[in-house]
Amino acid sequence: MNPHAYAFVLQLGEAVLAVALAPLLVGWVAQCRAWLQSRSAPPLLQPYRTLRKLFRKDAALATHASPLFRGAPYVVFGTMTLSAAIIPSVTVDLPLAQVADAIALVGLFATARVFIALAAMDIGTPFGTLGARREMMIGFLAEPALLMVLFNAFLLFGSTALPTVVEGTLRAEGFALHPSLAFAGVAFVMVLLAENARIPIDNPATHLELTMIHEAMLLEYSARHLALMEWASWLKLFNYICIGFTLFAPWGIALHGAEPAPLLLALLALVAKLACAGAVLAVIETVSAKLRLFRAPEFLSAAFLLAVLGLLVHLLLGT
Amino acid sequence: MNAPMHLAPLLGLIAVWLMLGAAGLVQPRSTGWVARVLFPLGALVALGVAAIGGAALADGFAPERWVLPLGLPDLPFHLRLDALSGFFLALLGVAGAGISMFAAGYFREGEGTAPGLLGLQYHVFLASMALVVLADDAYLFMVAWETMALSSYFLVATQHRIPEIRRAGFLYLLMAHVGALALLLCFGVLHGGSWEMTFDAMRGGALPPAWASVAFLLALFGFGTKAGLVPLHVWLPEAHPAAPSPVSAMMSGLMLKTAVYGLLRVGMDLLSGGAWWWGLLAMALGLGSAMFGAVFAAVQTDMKRLLAYSSIENIGLIFTGVGLAMLCRAFGMHALAALALAAALIHAFNHALFKSLLFLATGSVLHATRERSLGKLGGLIRRMPWVALLALVGTLAIAGLPPLNGFVSEWLLLQAFLSTPAIPHAFINMIVPLGAAVVALTAALAGYVMVKFYGVIFLGQPREPSLMHAHDAGWLERIGLAWLALGCVAVGVLPQVALDATAGVTQALAGTALQRGPAPWWIAPVATAQASYSGLWLLAGMLGVVAVTFVLVRRLYHGRVRRTPPWNCGYPWLTPRMQDTAEGFGQPIRRIFGPVFRIEREVPSPTDSAPRYRIRIDDRFWHALYLPIVGAVRGVADAVAVLQRGRLAVYLLYSFLTLIVLLVFVL
Known part of the structure; x- marks a missing residue:
């Protein structure tokens, strides 16, 4: 097979893998949470069943819904799938990885966020606009914090391209513990929780009108549109965790996509790491309580300051 | 001197703009003639300007100069087309073409100034902006700069019968002239006592570092006023909404960019970089403006004011890039300076x-x-x-x-x-x-x-x-x-x-x-x-x-849709008033950035039978900086007015006393 076609297949495979695995990850997190909270756990494959059910139903659409409302689920899902294809979660040897660096990935996530918020405002219900405004508030606080985390990585590896960062860590001699990355890591987890509507900021499991953010924006969606939106949000969690892996735990990612053995190993490593990350996420969600909405800025400024501290630590220590 | 290859057609196009403006006076009341015929032609001319500006950006383009036999004796107009002016001409042409095309369909009868006059002001405004970026001596630059300020003032005050618009126009004119005064002083410092007003002489003249810094600060003040840099931004959110929309677009998209051009020309070209703190200062002001503009834009309830504050934000980002470029250049890091400068220029173009x-x-x-x-x-x-x-x-x-x-x-x-x-x-x-x-x-x-x-x-x-x-x-x-x-x-x-x-x-x-x-x-x-x-x-x-x-999705499942009333959590009596308002959407920002705003709330008492809620958000700079200055000017004026009694006897007494003092002084 010629190398271009092979790279293309690899690229496609990674995107399909992400799309296929994302519901499983969410099912796993739900299962861990249930165990930790002494509830009987839903089946691991429950998210797939939900998707199938939603896709089969007829879509109920508000009479005055505009084309933007109908198109947004596709755009959001497409954006998230594209991001999944760009993030080097299995191998760094991807043709699309050069298309967008980490900053552009943050931009892509912002595109998805803006489309969700606009779609939520389209019907003109009180909850939709409320959710849109809250989501944008969380977004504008989380985005700078995330960029500061990425700057930490840049200072260490001289690159915002995720493949270069991965190679930088994997090719480093010996095991180096960077103090700045520790700060950045904590900040990243905080941003991840906020951006994915997880517990200290939002609760994915409730429909409590007064506190919800993400769910409030999806209230008017049904059937296939809702399925795409939900799937996209699961993909977003998957993408965030994979970005975390490339920055802080790239072990196992194949540096060359040509041989099958490292690829298989990378795949196994990815699944193992995802299982761990999902479990950790469940623990965090179980031990913390949801914050009031107006405590969210404090939470995210803390993340931002931690990331900036990481920068300053790096500049002061020089490592 | 022979007419240069690019400059001569360029000047021709600018002259066509002026002629189009004048042609509008033939039938000043006819919207059909002015808007539907002259404005689309103006758009074509703008495309030509953009093309010539783009040609000046090609590799190996040698700057063209031309001395026009116009202007004062011994002080003719100097023109120069180089890459920098080419870039801004391209910006002016590309965005100007779109705006003129839109304006052709926009202007209609019964809205303030007669269309013919409006067309004249509009095309003079365009032509003066082109001349600002082409000027190669301080004299032509200031003439074009002032023409730009005045023509845009008349455009802002199109609907001069509305008092707020007159007030906004006055504020704009005032700030424009404060800025122009600083520029005049800046060029006064720049010629360094040689009284050579050409930019070539200024480029060559080596100023002592202290004077160079003074010139830069004056330029930053002057161009910052035009660009709407915080805290010199107060005119911008007043003037942009007051003007008709195509004029707002021109002012925000194009005119603010001439200030960026000016800062680049004076700061990086004529003064060639300078001390590192210049860049840091420009960057800090830019960052402050960017933040300020974004935060204030988020709480606006008038759509054009919102965009005006967003212009302050974008200008802030452009100045940040320019400042970073100057900073890096001062440390000899040319590649980095080039990157920051390219970012600023492209952002200027994008913003247009x-x-x-x-x-x-x-x-x-x-x-x-x-x-x-x-x-x-x-x-x-x-x-x-x-x-x-x-x-x-x-x-x-x-x-x-x-x-x-x-x-x-x-x-x-x-x-x-x-x-x-x-x-x-x-x-x-x-x-x-x-x-x-x-x-x-x-x-x-x-x-x-x-x-x-x-x-x-x-x-x-x-x-x-x-x-x-x-x-x-x-x-x-x-x-x-x-x-x-x-x-x-x-x-x-x-x-x-x-x-x-x-x-x-x-x-x-x-x-x-x-x-x-x-x-x-x-x-x-x-x-x-x-x-x-x-x-x-x-x-x-x-x-x-x-x-x-x-x-x-369509293949594996289906595309069936059922139209229903909105779900709205099962609440069927949905009215438009239940939506979030613009004020509501800005509420998180008001809460997070509370200290930045000056907020006046009017909340009714519990027994009020006709309750009224009102919130007014003001700019702290206006109250903390501008009103005291206005007060001080008023105070001085009042103090001077004491002398003016309006009685002949008193004035005769002044003359008499002056004579006495002079006599004592001479003897």
Whole structure:
């Protein structure tokens, strides 16, 4: 097979893998949470069943819904799938990885966020606009914090391209513990929780009108549109965790996509790491309580300051 | 001297603009003649100007000079076309063409100034902006600068019968002249006692560092006033909304850029860089403006004021880039300076495109609904699909979202900031990454602002019954909007073309050009391993995935849709008043950035039978800085007025006393 076609297949495979695995990850997190909270756990494959059910139903659409409302689920899902294809979660040897660096990935996530918020405002219900405004508030606080985390990585590896960062860590001699990355890591987890509507900021499991953010924006969606939106949000969690892996735990990612053995190993490593990350996420969600909405800025400024501290630590220590 | 190859046709085009303006006076009351005939011709001329400006950006273009036999004795007009002026001419032409096309469909009878006069002012404004960037001596520069200020003043005051508009116009004129005075003083310092007013002489004359700093500070003040840099921004949110929409678009999209041009010309060309703190100062002011503009834009309830504050934000980002470029150049880091400068220039170009587009879209909305207040709009995407679609492009672009153009310049600016730890200065190393944080925060806030802007105007349900009769824009307006939207997409997907266009300028001002990317749609300004971005691939990838998803969903399942009333958590009595208002959408910002605003609340007492809630958000600078100055001027004027009694005897007494004093002095 010629190398271009092979790279293309690899690229496609990674995107399909992400799309296929994302519901499983969410099912796993739900299962861990249930165990930790002494509830009987839903089946691991429950998210797939939900998707199938939603896709089969007829879509109920508000009479005055505009084309933007109908198109947004596709755009959001497409954006998230594209991001999944760009993030080097299995191998760094991807043709699309050069298309967008980490900053552009943050931009892509912002595109998805803006489309969700606009779609939520389209019907003109009180909850939709409320959710849109809250989501944008969380977004504008989380985005700078995330960029500061990425700057930490840049200072260490001289690159915002995720493949270069991965190679930088994997090719480093010996095991180096960077103090700045520790700060950045904590900040990243905080941003991840906020951006994915997880517990200290939002609760994915409730429909409590007064506190919800993400769910409030999806209230008017049904059937296939809702399925795409939900799937996209699961993909977003998957993408965030994979970005975390490339920055802080790239072990196992194949540096060359040509041989099958490292690829298989990378795949196994990815699944193992995802299982761990999902479990950790469940623990965090179980031990913390949801914050009031107006405590969210404090939470995210803390993340931002931690990331900036990481920068300053790096500049002061020089490592 | 023989007429140069590019300058002569360029001057011809500028003269055509002036003639088009004059031709409007033939039938000043005829909208058909002025708007439908002369404005489209003006748009064609703008395209020509853009083409010649673009030609000046080609590799190996030697600057052209021309001395016109006009002006004062011994002080003829000097013109020069180089890469820097070429870039700004291209900006002026490209955005100006779209605005003129839109204006052709926009102006109609019965709105203030007669169309003929308006056309004259409009084309004089365009021509004077072109002359500002072509001027090669201080005299012509100031003449063109003042012509620009005056013609735009008349355009702002088109509807001069409304007192607020007269007031806004006066404030604009005042600030423009305070700025112009600073520029005059700046050129006074720059000639260094030689009384040579050409820019060549100023470039060659070596000023002592202290005087050079004075000149730079004066230039920063003068150009900062024109650009709306905080705290000199107060005129901007008043004047932009007061003007008719095409004029707002010209002022925000084009005129503010002449200030950027001026700062680059004086700060980086005539003064050739200078001390490192110049750059740091410009950067700090830029960052402050960016943040201030974004935060204030988020709480506005008038759509044009919102855009005006957003202009302050974008100008702040441009100045940040310029400041960073000066800073890096002062430390001899030419590649980094080139990157920051390219980011600033491309952002200036992008801002001209998307801000003009959005101001024009508000014009269409204004004509369709007669409403400017966000609290009375809503749901227009169903009534005005064309304007809504094109405004969506502008909204996404200005929010800095890939794959559109706003993202390209923000990406470049962030890349420039990332490389600053290489600067050999410990203090700056620590401070500058925080600048990157402010840029990131501003970009994210811009997203918030634009969701509010678009969501409240075009989405949701109409907040007033009269909006049901809103009509879409005419085809001339649509052409103008579509041209600008096309520009937003083009720069977004072909970022390397934009980067190439800045090569000549960075070569001249930063001393080096950036590394070329692998393809027109692919940029990697430093090194591919460090960072690369391709707008075209991103767009193609997104469209591809969306298409595949759509087809798969339809094939595997179905496309059935049932139209129902909105779900709304089961509450059936939904009215438009239940939607979030513009004030409500700004509430988180008011809460988070509370101390920045000056908030007056009016809350009724519990027993009030006709309760009224009111909130008024003001600019702290106006109350803390400008009102005291106004008070001081009033006080001095009152003190002087004591002398003026209006009685002949008193004045005779003054003459007598003066004579006595002089006699004593002489004897």
